[in-house]
Amino acid sequence: xxxxxxxxxxxxxxxxxxxxxxxxxxxxxxxxxxxxxxxxxxxxxxxxxxxxxxxxxxxxxxxxxxxxxxxxxxxxxxxxxxxxxxxxxxxxxxxxxxxxxxxxxxxxxxxxxxxxxxxxxxxxxxxxxxxxxxxxxxxxxxxxxxxxxxxxxxxxxxxxxxxxxxxxxxxxxxxxxxxxxxxxxxxxxxxxxxxxxxxxxxxxxxxxxxxxxxxxxxxxxxxxxxxxxxxxxxxxxxxxxxxxxxxxxxxxxxxxxxxxxxxxxxxxxxxxxxxxxxxxxxxxxxxxxxxxxxxxxxxxxxxxxxxxxxxxxxxxxxxxxxxxxxxxxxxxxxxxxxxxxxxxxxxxxxxxxxxxxxxxxxxxxxxxxxxxxxxxxxxxxxxxxxxxxxxxxxxxxxxxxxxxxxxxxxxxxxxxxxxxxxxxxxxxxxxxxxxxxxxxxxxxxxxxxxxxxxxxxxxxxxxxxxxxxxxxxxxxxxxxxxxxxxxxxxxxxxxxxxxxxxxxxxxxxxxxxxxxxxxxxxx
Numbered sequence: 001x002x003x004x005x006x007x008x009x010x011x012x013x014x015x016x017x018x019x020x021x022x023x024x025x026x027x028x029x030x031x032x033x034x035x036x037x038x039x040x041x042x043x044x045x046x047x048x049x050x051x052x053x054x055x056x057x058x059x060x061x062x063x064x065x066x067x068x069x070x071x072x073x074x075x076x077x078x079x080x081x082x083x084x085x086x087x088x089x090x091x092x093x094x095x096x097x098x099x100x101x102x103x104x105x106x107x108x109x110x111x112x113x114x115x116x117x118x119x120x121x122x123x124x125x126x127x128x129x130x131x132x133x134x135x136x137x138x139x140x141x142x143x144x145x146x147x148x149x150x151x152x153x154x155x156x157x158x159x160x161x162x163x164x165x166x167x168x169x170x171x172x173x174x175x176x177x178x179x180x181x182x183x184x185x186x187x188x189x190x191x192x193x194x195x196x197x198x199x200x201x202x203x204x205x206x207x208x209x210x211x212x213x214x215x216x217x218x219x220x221x222x223x224x225x226x227x228x229x230x231x232x233x234x235x236x237x238x239x240x241x242x243x244x245x246x247x248x249x250x251x252x253x254x255x256x257x258x259x260x261x262x263x264x265x266x267x268x269x270x271x272x273x274x275x276x277x278x279x280x281x282x283x284x285x286x287x288x289x290x291x292x293x294x295x296x297x298x299x300x301x302x303x304x305x306x307x308x309x310x311x312x313x314x315x316x317x318x319x320x321x322x323x324x325x326x327x328x329x330x331x332x333x334x335x336x337x338x339x340x341x342x343x344x345x346x347x348x349x350x351x352x353x354x355x356x357x358x359x360x361x362x363x364x365x366x367x368x369x370x371x372x373x374x375x376x377x378x379x380x381x382x383x384x385x386x387x388x389x390x391x392x393x394x395x396x397x398x399x400x401x402x403x404x405x406x407x408x409x410x411x412x413x414x415x416x417x418x419x420x421x422x423x424x425x426x427x428x429x430x431x432x433x434x435x436x437x438x439x440x441x442x443x444x445x446x447x448x449x450x451x452x453x454x455x456x457x458x459x460x461x462x463x464x465x466x467x468x469x470x471x472x473x474x475x476x477x478x479x480x481x482x483x484x485x486x487x488x489x490x491x492x493x494x495x496x497x498x499x500x501x502x503x504x505x506x507x508x509x510x511x512x513x514x515x516x517x518x519x520x521x522x523x
Contacts, residue, residue, distance in 0.1 A: 019145045021212065022156055024205040026163035029138055031198030032094065033167035035101050036131070038175025038191040040066075041322035044304050046184055050110045051117060055305060055444025062301045063437010064245035065124055067252060068238060070430030072132025074259060077140075077423030079133075079227060086137035086144070086213030086419065087206070092228060093133030094199040096235075100126030101195045104188035125238040129231060136422040137213065143410035143418070144212040148492050151341075154407055158337035161403040162330055167194070169326035176319030245437075252431050259424055263417075271414065274488040278412040281353075281486040282421060285408055286428035288356040291472055292401055293432025294439060295363055295465050296394055299325060301440035302458060303390070310374070310455050312381035321387060328395035336399045352404050353483035357476035359401035364469030366393030367462045374459050379452060412487060439465065 015023055043065070047058035080089040103123035108116020142160050146153045171194060179187020241248055260283065267279035300322065308318035343349035350358065366389070373386030405425060413421035443458045 038171030059440030073136035077419030096130030360473030362397035367466030
């Protein structure tokens with residue numbers, strides 16, 4: 001079925017069967033993730049070892065920071081949808097991120113009495129605001145390169161997700177090694193260089209994006225630069241929020257109620273029945289993602305500290321183990337993409353909600369495996385094998401949820417709500433990340449029994465969250481057929497850039513693989 005998307009892609013040429021613009025977005029996001037995960041690998045150690053915050057304080061700061069990183073895409077998505085378009089939003093976000101990462105290289109004398117601590121808060125604030133403009137919008141642009149029923153879409157999002165994790169792996173290895181071997185400024189400086197590379201790639205190869213993501217209105221320079229100016233001024237608000245983490249928790253509650261209420265109101269009062277049901281399904285997936293990220297994001301905080309203190313690492317800096325998850329995804333991502341395609345063609349592919357249930361099962365199993373390995377080690381250091389195992393199970397779970405969720409948000413949302421729904425998806429991640437900080441803080445609770453007792457505290461928390469995740473995963477699997485029906489994949493039709501329906505399969509015409517009503521689609 002020919003569409004304008006397909007015709008544009010054919011005119012510009014393809015690479016590996018996909019529009020060349022996909023690989024522009026791939027490399028831009030790869031370098032952005034290099035910088036983000038390179039900094040993330042060092043952040044918990046920077047907080048505890050350089051700024052001398054306690055484990056509990058560091059966990060809450062880490063959670064507030066990562067929550068704000070995922071809540072700001074709501075603002076960035078809204079401004080892109082209404083005014084500046086996804087391409088300009090992504091470029092502006094990359095510029096802010098580059099500045100923020102280079103600011104991280106100013107470490108000062110350390111300790112909470114250092115004046116350089118304010119530069120640190122400012123650096124985090126620029127990174128948060130920059131991510132808000134870049135993160136949701138670059139993901140939306142991937143979807144804009146394909147028709148809604150194009151069987152290449154899931155493969156495209158998985159390729160894109162591999163780019164994310166290739167950057168994350170390299171960032172964790174390079175920045176982690178430099179930061180813990182030669183000094184913090186070297187690690188954070190390398191992250192800044194990576195972000196600059198991403199900005200250059202996105203700018204130079206802009207023509208390959210085929211005009212996707214341009215402003216939806218005639219955008220005057222005055223309005224455009226007013227948006228940019230107010231956004232930079234808002235960095236000051238974030239600078240205050242990141243220092244008062246309890247305010248972030250309250251903000252998440254209030255903003256969450258307002259945001260979900262607005263989405264529900266819009267779905268109920270303004271959308272056709274099938275579009276409304278798809279929004280309900282998307283919101284269900286978002287709820288599942290909150291629990292997933294609350295537990296998964298222990299990787300950068302409590303699990304990172306546990307690896308540093310209680311695991312036989314063979315002298316390898318603990319921050320470098322942050323690359324294990326990303327390396328697994330690079331290796332396993334293509335296998336999962338192929339698996340979903342093969343299963344979809346045979347009508348055996350699990351539905352998107354069922355994949356979420358499987359993700360939670362594997363996530364919980366990962367924690368329980370580490371608990372078992374720690375118990376078997378007794379008072380000795382835990383064999384590093386169990387760190388590789390927990391990351392393996394968390395990675396296979398992530399591959400059942402994150403690329404599926406990215407694709408689902410783009411597919412299930414109406415065109416005029418695309419960036420808003422994608423931003424809401426990242427808002428759910430923000431909530432999960434803040435809860436992750438509270439969980440990490442609980443693992444850092446003071447214990448009078450020394451290192452052995454401290455390890456028991458961590459394992460006690462991991463046991464609880466492991467079983468909770470397994471239980472919820474089973475429940476999601478049970479109700480997944482009903483959620484799948486809400487997605488109405490059999491009535492999805494392709495839309496052009498303006499949102500007009502381009503076409504649906506004619507009666508009796510085979511539908512695209514993975515879109516049959518008796519099967520579900522990867523996201």
